[in-house]
Amino acid sequence: MEDQEIAALAADLRVVVARLRRRLREESGPGDYTPSQAAVLLRLERDGPATVTELARAEGVRPQSLGANVAMLEAAGMVAGTPDPSDGRRTILSLTDTARHALASIRAAKQSWLVRGVRSTFTDAEQEQLAAAVVLLQRLADS
Known part of the structure; x- marks a missing residue:
């Protein structure tokens, strides 16, 4: 060719x-999600629980940019956060x-x-x- x-x-x-x-x-x-929200869900599904900072790094965005999407997913009952046992200031997110x-x-x-x-x-x-x-x-x- x-x-x-x-x-x-x-x-x-x-x-x-x-x-x-x-x-x-x-x-x-x-019931579909925005591409950013879907990326968070799929990343958590594939890689397991993570902090917002880890998710942002993996997706190549700033943590602040991801915060609103994570908040919407939490409000929708799709993501749950638990305190990081090694650092209580951090929240570890996981799929529900x-x-x-x-x-x-x-x-x-x-x-x-x-x-x-x-x-x-x-x-x-x-x-x-x-x-x-x-x-x-x-x-x-x-x-």
């Missing part, structure tokens, strides 16, 4: 991925069971839409092509 063709492919890929992300966001329903159930529900809705879409949109041969493309996309994401 020529450089110009690769550039066009990259542009098309970016547009398609953005459209797919929007559709997945739509499928998760009205409500948050874990909400995240599972959001994932299930997205998964369900994808399954329905793959089944109804693609032939068996196209589904196999899609599976091969996913392997390639994973490799690209890991590069």
